[in-house]
Amino acid sequence: MKKIYFLVLLFCLNVTLGLAKSKNIEFNVSLVSVEGKMMLKVKATYAANKSGITKLEYKNEFWGETDLYKCLQSIKVLHQGATVTMDSENDQLILNHAKEIKNLIVEYLIQQDNGDKNLLGAEYRPVINETYFSLFGWQLFLFPKLTDTQHKTNFNITINWEGFSSDYTILNSFGATQKQQIISNETCAEFTMSRFVGGNYRFKRSKISNKNVVIAMHGEWNHFNLQDYIDANTDIIEAVTTFWNDTERLDYTIFLSEIEDPKQSEDINRSTVVGTGLTNSFSAFATSNVNLPTKLFCHEYLHNWIGGKIKNINEEEQYWFSEGFTEYYTVKLMSKFGIGGNPKTDFIIKINEVIKKHWQSKVNQAPNSEISTESFWNDTAYEQLPYDRGLLYAFYLDQKIYATSKGKYSLDNVMHALLTSAVDNNKKITHNHFIKTLNKFLNVNVKKEFVDFIENGNLIPLARFFKAHKIQFDPEIKKLKLLGVYFKNGNQIEVINKDSKAEKSGLKEGDIFVDYDNDTKPGAVSNYKILRNGKTMVFSILRDYELFKIPQMVVNDTNLKKLGIN
Numbered sequence: 001m002k003k004i005y006f007l008v009l010l011f012c013l014n015v016t017l018g019l020a021k022s023k024n025i026e027f028n029v030s031l032v033s034v035e036g037k038m039m040l041k042v043k044a045t046y047a048a049n050k051s052g053i054t055k056l057e058y059k060n061e062f063w064g065e066t067d068l069y070k071c072l073q074s075i076k077v078l079h080q081g082a083t084v085t086m087d088s089e090n091d092q093l094i095l096n097h098a099k100e101i102k103n104l105i106v107e108y109l110i111q112q113d114n115g116d117k118n119l120l121g122a123e124y125r126p127v128i129n130e131t132y133f134s135l136f137g138w139q140l141f142l143f144p145k146l147t148d149t150q151h152k153t154n155f156n157i158t159i160n161w162e163g164f165s166s167d168y169t170i171l172n173s174f175g176a177t178q179k180q181q182i183i184s185n186e187t188c189a190e191f192t193m194s195r196f197v198g199g200n201y202r203f204k205r206s207k208i209s210n211k212n213v214v215i216a217m218h219g220e221w222n223h224f225n226l227q228d229y230i231d232a233n234t235d236i237i238e239a240v241t242t243f244w245n246d247t248e249r250l251d252y253t254i255f256l257s258e259i260e261d262p263k264q265s266e267d268i269n270r271s272t273v274v275g276t277g278l279t280n281s282f283s284a285f286a287t288s289n290v291n292l293p294t295k296l297f298c299h300e301y302l303h304n305w306i307g308g309k310i311k312n313i314n315e316e317e318q319y320w321f322s323e324g325f326t327e328y329y330t331v332k333l334m335s336k337f338g339i340g341g342n343p344k345t346d347f348i349i350k351i352n353e354v355i356k357k358h359w360q361s362k363v364n365q366a367p368n369s370e371i372s373t374e375s376f377w378n379d380t381a382y383e384q385l386p387y388d389r390g391l392l393y394a395f396y397l398d399q400k401i402y403a404t405s406k407g408k409y410s411l412d413n414v415m416h417a418l419l420t421s422a423v424d425n426n427k428k429i430t431h432n433h434f435i436k437t438l439n440k441f442l443n444v445n446v447k448k449e450f451v452d453f454i455e456n457g458n459l460i461p462l463a464r465f466f467k468a469h470k471i472q473f474d475p476e477i478k479k480l481k482l483l484g485v486y487f488k489n490g491n492q493i494e495v496i497n498k499d500s501k502a503e504k505s506g507l508k509e510g511d512i513f514v515d516y517d518n519d520t521k522p523g524a525v526s527n528y529k530i531l532r533n534g535k536t537m538v539f540s541i542l543r544d545y546e547l548f549k550i551p552q553m554v555v556n557d558t559n560l561k562k563l564g565i566n
Contacts, residue, residue, distance in 0.1 A: 112127055299327060
């Protein structure tokens with residue numbers, strides 16, 4: 001969940017000229033047809049600013065989406081002589097009204113502005129049609145514009161869902177099937193970082209680890225159904241709450257919506273799932289051909305603790321922890337508890353995959369200081385770096401603590417100690433605080449290794465570590481190559497060398513690779529399935545290979561026992 005809460009604080013809403021005394025807001029929401037197009041109509045009541053100028057905020061650019069003001073229509077202040085000025089450059093609406101007005105009533109429409117489909121790349125825009133609606137809190141509700149000192153202000157919010165039939169399902173981050181919702185003591189960030197849906201959603205209520213959980217789906221998937229999704233997410237919630245010894249009775253909602261990927265016609269095996277954690281909820285979008293998307297939910301659910309309760313002092317500087325350690329515990333818990341049918345051997349397989357990927361990354365030895373807002377959000381290699389580096393450091397520490405303590409401790413104990421200091425003493429993750437906590441369970445020169453592996457970015461000597469701890473491994477891998485072929489977008493031939501084996505086999509520039517035989521024997525002939533002008537074709541090619549010094553653990557029960565997974 002990358003910088004979500006930081007971004008929302010920049011986005012939130014209230015009165016610039018002084019927060020009105022009343023912190024009560026009421027929204028009346030209905031579904032209306034305007035010239036044959038379905039829209040959501042919102043009638044909102046706010047405390048007016050005594051100056052006669054009240055400012056509301058609606059973000060024009062957010063989460064990669066632009067021109068969001070196209071979704072906001074027909075804004076009216078229902079008071080004589082009042083006017084509205086839209087200031088999209090500053091993400092605000094300026095309402096001029098009589099000073100004696102105490103409660104300001106504003107009416108507006110929210111529309112879907114990108115046709116009638118829910119498309120990949122536009123999943124964070126409103127969807128509103130005759131059968132259902134789906135949008136996020138920051139898209140649906142105008143809030144008073146907040147100053148920098150008012151972001152922790154709590155509001156009491158009432159939402160009335162008007163004119164919806166009894167069989168029209170209303171679901172959101174704050175409840176299910178309620179025609180009136182009273183949401184008390186929520187900050188702007190908490191309220192707007194939410195999802196609201198309605199219509200022909202399928203959903204089920206469950207009691208999981210003392211939590212009232214609603215799981216809602218819209219769409220159809222080839223490889224799983226609602227019950228499969230419920231079972232897998234139930235396993236995740238139980239595993240994660242058990243790990244943290246969590247007994248809080250919080251309500252939680254999980255949303256999954258089908259999206260269309262226009263590029264799927266070019267690559268029939270292309271599948272996509274995206275998602276993020278929200279207030280009291282998790283929201284995901286997936287194409288119909290994805291497998292059961294459990295890993296993403298597990299990662300985001302863990303963020304309620306890692307990055308949530310245990311906060312970074314500086315987001316990018318500690319992404320190795322909030323993202324990397326979250327990724328490690330996603331792998332560890334899913335493998336250990338067999339979530340989604342994953343066998344315990346998946347732990348070794350997944351760690352091996354990350355080792356392989358990180359060792360071949362172009363930025364794998366970049367210092368931690370190079371992970372900045374700019375590099376993280378604009379360079380996919382830097383975006384992936386803290387996930388992989390942090391995961392491997394967590395894996396290394398987990399095994400080292402487990403081995404040196406002869407099974408008495410593990411990284412789990414460090415995580416629980418960090419949670420206790422965060423909850424009891426409001427301690428945030430700094431490098432010194434992490435090192436000090438780690439030293440309680442690992443009596444070695446922790447700081448030197450931390451500086452070496454995290455701050456300076458040097459690769460962890462895993463081959464030496466595996467050998468010292470008698471973990472069976474192969475010191476190098478064979479990577480098969482298709483010589484003379486250069487790709488764009490990962491799987492489409494952009495250039496093919498003349499007289500190369502690939503050209504002689506019949507491959508052409510523009511061909512899109514769909515699948516191939518993964519035979520790793522030297523001189524193996526592989527069958528490549530490609531897509532050309534909409535037709536599937538198969539070619540047989542003799543591949544070459546290179547050797548890479550990348551350690552890979554052997555997948556067997558001996559290693560699982562040594563790693564503490566069995």
